[in-house]
Amino acid sequence: MRYGMVIDLNKCIGCQSCVTACIHENDVPYEVGQRTYVNYIVTGEFPNVSIHYMHRICQHCENPPCVHVCPTGASYKREDGIVLIDYDLCIGCKYCMVACPYNARYFHPLRHTPDKCTFCAHRVDKGLKPACVEVCPTNARIFGDLDDPNSEVSKIVKSGKAFPIGAEYGTKPSVFYVRWE
Secondary structure: OOEEEEEEOOOOOOOOHHHHHHHHHOOOOHHHHHHHOOEEEEEEEOOEEEEEEEOOOOOOOOOOHHHHHOOOOOEEEOOOOOEEEOOOOOOOOOHHHHHOOOOOOEEEOOOOEEEOOOOOHHHHOOOOOOHHHHHOOOOOEEEEEOOOOOOHHHHHHHHOOEEOOOHHHOOOOOEEEEOOO
C-alpha cells in the first residue's frame, strides 16, 4: 500500500475549507495554518481572464529529501508512504525545512519543531479520509492507495490526467494534480 492524493484543479473553488479543516484537525496555530493557503493564479488577458487555485501541501515523496537530511531520524517515511515527524526526536534544526524543494514544511511556534501535512495519519490509521478530503465541498481531493489499480486515485493517475509537481527533483511525489482545462 502506498497512499497518495489527487487534487483536481478544475474542481477547486478556492474556498479554503481544506486549510480550515487542517488547522482544526491537527491543532495548527491559525497564523501558521494560513501560511498553507490556497494560491490564486490568474491566467489570460483581459477580458478573458481566469482564476485558478493551487494548494501545495507536503508531497509525501517516495524519495523524501527531508528524511535524508534529518540528523536524528525524526523525519521518517512509513511503509505506506506517509512522511511524518517524530516530535520527541526532533531537535528543531530545520534541515528538513531547507531540504524540502516544495517549501511544504513550517516551524510550529508552540512545539518549536518543524511541522507539515501528515495526510492526517491518525485518521487514516482508523480507516478515515484526511480532514481536507472529507470537507472539500467539490470533491476536488481524492485520497487512496496508489498501488491498488482499482482505487479512484490510482485510476486517475494512470489515466494521465494527473501530474506530480517538481518531478525534476527526483523525489517521486505521491500528490498529483489534474491540470486546468
